[in-house]
Amino acid sequence: MKNIVEVRSLTKTYDGGFEALKSVDLDIKQGEIIALLGPNGAGKTTLISSICGITRATSGTISIGGHDNVTAFRAARNLVGLVPQEINLEPFEKVINTVRFSRGLFGKAPSDAYIESVLKSLSLWDKKDSKVMALSGGMKRRVLIAKALAHEPRVLFLDEPTAGVDVELRKDMWEVVAKLKEDGVTIILTTHYIEEAEAIADRIGVIASGEILLVEDKADLMTRMGQKTLKVDLAEPISEIPKGLSAYDLTIEGEGLLYSYDTKTDRTGITSLLADLQKAGLKMTDLQTRQSSLEEIFVSLVADKEGAA
Amino acid sequence: MNFQAIKSIYIFEMARFFRTLMQSFISPVISTSLYFVVFGTAIGSRIESVEGVGYGAFIVPGLIMLSVMTQATSNASFGIYFPKFIGTIYELLSAPVSFFEITVGYVGAAATKAMFIGLVILATSFLFVDFTIEHPIAMIAFLTLTCLSFSLLGFIIGIWAGNFEQLQLIPLLIITPLVFLGGSFYSVTMLPPIWQTITMFNPVVYLISGFRWSFFGTADVSIGLSLFAIGLFTCICLGIIAWIFRTGWRIRQ
Numbered sequence: 001m002k003n004i005v006e007v008r009s010l011t012k013t014y015d016g017g018f019e020a021l022k023s024v025d026l027d028i029k030q031g032e033i034i035a036l037l038g039p040n041g042a043g044k045t046t047l048i049s050s051i052c053g054i055t056r057a058t059s060g061t062i063s064i065g066g067h068d069n070v071t072a073f074r075a076a077r078n079l080v081g082l083v084p085q086e087i088n089l090e091p092f093e094k095v096i097n098t099v100r101f102s103r104g105l106f107g108k109a110p111s112d113a114y115i116e117s118v119l120k121s122l123s124l125w126d127k128k129d130s131k132v133m134a135l136s137g138g139m140k141r142r143v144l145i146a147k148a149l150a151h152e153p154r155v156l157f158l159d160e161p162t163a164g165v166d167v168e169l170r171k172d173m174w175e176v177v178a179k180l181k182e183d184g185v186t187i188i189l190t191t192h193y194i195e196e197a198e199a200i201a202d203r204i205g206v207i208a209s210g211e212i213l214l215v216e217d218k219a220d221l222m223t224r225m226g227q228k229t230l231k232v233d234l235a236e237p238i239s240e241i242p243k244g245l246s247a248y249d250l251t252i253e254g255e256g257l258l259y260s261y262d263t264k265t266d267r268t269g270i271t272s273l274l275a276d277l278q279k280a281g282l283k284m285t286d287l288q289t290r291q292s293s294l295e296e297i298f299v300s301l302v303a304d305k306e307g308a309a
Numbered sequence: 310m311n312f313q314a315i316k317s318i319y320i321f322e323m324a325r326f327f328r329t330l331m332q333s334f335i336s337p338v339i340s341t342s343l344y345f346v347v348f349g350t351a352i353g354s355r356i357e358s359v360e361g362v363g364y365g366a367f368i369v370p371g372l373i374m375l376s377v378m379t380q381a382t383s384n385a386s387f388g389i390y391f392p393k394f395i396g397t398i399y400e401l402l403s404a405p406v407s408f409f410e411i412t413v414g415y416v417g418a419a420a421t422k423a424m425f426i427g428l429v430i431l432a433t434s435f436l437f438v439d440f441t442i443e444h445p446i447a448m449i450a451f452l453t454l455t456c457l458s459f460s461l462l463g464f465i466i467g468i469w470a471g472n473f474e475q476l477q478l479i480p481l482l483i484i485t486p487l488v489f490l491g492g493s494f495y496s497v498t499m500l501p502p503i504w505q506t507i508t509m510f511n512p513v514v515y516l517i518s519g520f521r522w523s524f525f526g527t528a529d530v531s532i533g534l535s536l537f538a539i540g541l542f543t544c545i546c547l548g549i550i551a552w553i554f555r556t557g558w559r560i561r562q
């Protein structure tokens with residue numbers, strides 16, 4: 001698949017001297033949903049702001065749809081819609097006018113029909129004549145999304161779209177995102193809810209301390225990193241691993257044993273382990289397997305990174 | 310050129326003005342009336358005429374200039390400061406617009422508002438004093454140039470300002486004194502010679518003088534010099550804005 005966004009050796013040092021991005025490379029494929037995960041202050045917003053032209057990159061290049069975002073900024077920015085992390089809206093203006101404004105700003109001829117369809121898809125149509133300040137926080141976030149969609153972008157950045165949003169709206173939002181993806185819009189979102197990334201994204205990027213630690217297909221990531229554990233409950237607790245079982249990666253936990261194995265390999269070692277357990281004279285009462293979640297993967301990656309730093 | 314964007318910014322800014330139309334309309338009418346009561350009637354009755362023009366009529370161009378300059382500056386500075394303050398500037402920065410288009414939109418709207426207020430004051434003046442405008446086309450040209458150049462200045466102040474106090478500071482500390490001391494309410498020739506010389510360093514003198522010439526055909530300084538002064542002032546503002554936009558100063562981190 002073609003790359004729609006290409007980030008090369010991007011660094012960003014803020015005026016105070018803080019290095020928020022350290023040589024970031026990132027390819028975003030056309031039509032995908034990519035989720036960027038990372039702790040507070042990792043550099044997610046800085047990365048998005050650099051791509052969208054809100055902050056100047058200190059060095060490196062960014063291209064969107066093949067257009068350099070500095071030298072061909074018009075062509076590049078025409079393709080991009082941004083929903084910022086903060087709710088930044090003109091409070092005294094009517095909802096529909098702020099959305100019209102956004103469309104005009106991107107050079108698109110007015111289209112009441114399109115704006116109506118956007119507002120309706122976000123359940124904002126009955127609020128179109130309300131002033132922005134009279135809306136609830138969740139509705140303001142919808143207005144931000146409507147503004148970002150007003151010029152029919154091909155690439156949509158959502159910076160923590162579900163922060164402070166109730167379950168209902170979150171569901172609505174993912175419906176809108178799914179619909180956009182159907183229409184071929186590429187979506188980049190940041191989130192702190194890992195289950196959200198797990199549910200919606202095609203690929204997942206992990207970023208910490210201004211560096212991209214990995215970008216991988218969600219399914220690959222889950223299987224590659226997804227270690228499974230087998231829990232064996234024993235009839236009688238043991239205090240140390242019997243000699244005949246030393247070849248296995250076993251740990252004692254409470255009444256039983258934990259065995260970690262990799263689902264990707266041909267031989268998981270489970271059959272022989274069970275046989276050897278019996279040989280060692282251990283009585284099993286129960287067996288359970290468990291796959292680690294994305295959250296655990298994420299936490300361990302970031303912990304490794306921060307431990308190394 | 311993204312004309313659609315210029316139009317959108319202009320309309321959005323004018324909407325802010327129309328939301329407060331009554332206020333925008335009433336306050337210049339009231340303040341002009343007050344000036345006429347105090348200066349025109351109470352004090353003016355003791356001053357026969359200045360350079361052959363009745364004092365009441367003489368102060369009209371100065372009054373218009375005073376309001377237009379302060380309004381243009383404050384409208385334009387607020388117009389661009391507000392998006393910075395509430396964070397909506399992100400949209401301007403991420404849109405396919407050049408800073409030139411942003412400036413045209415904001416400055417154009419601020420100048421239009423100032424122009425409107427100037428014309429309201431002119432209309433109000435006719436209620437109090439009798440006068441004719443000798444060079445109406447020159448009058449409109451001077452008014453337009455003043456609205457534009459002071460809106461440019463206001464735009465610079467709005468970008469520079471880091472808080473609301475700073476936003477008020479320059480108009481209060483610099484523009485108002487310069488306008489009051491620039492011959493709004495008197496002719497420079499009425500001053501003692503030493504003050505006449507000092508006054509010539511006040512750029513506003515040239516603007517008010519030229520504007521007054523378009524009304525009555527008399528001026529403190531030659532009309533050519535007035536035109537040169539306002540042209541120079543506009544160029545300086547444009548130069549500063551061009552620099553701001555090349556560097557992203559105080560706008561883009």
Ligand SMILES: Nc1ncnc2c1ncn2[C@@H]1O[C@H](COP(=O)(O)OP(=O)(O)OP(=O)(O)O)[C@@H](O)[C@H]1O
Pocket residue numbers: 014015016018020038039040041042043044045046047085562
């Ligand atoms: N304007 C700025 N000036 C100086 N430092 C900044 C500025 N903006 C961000 N930073 C710093 O850059 C780092 C990255 O910030 P960024 O906002 O990109 O993080 P983030 O990953 O979006 O975090 P969060 O999850 O909290 O939104 C932080 O350490 C932050 O303090």
Ligand SMILES: [Mg+2]
Pocket residue numbers: 044045046085159
């Ligand atoms: Mg952020």
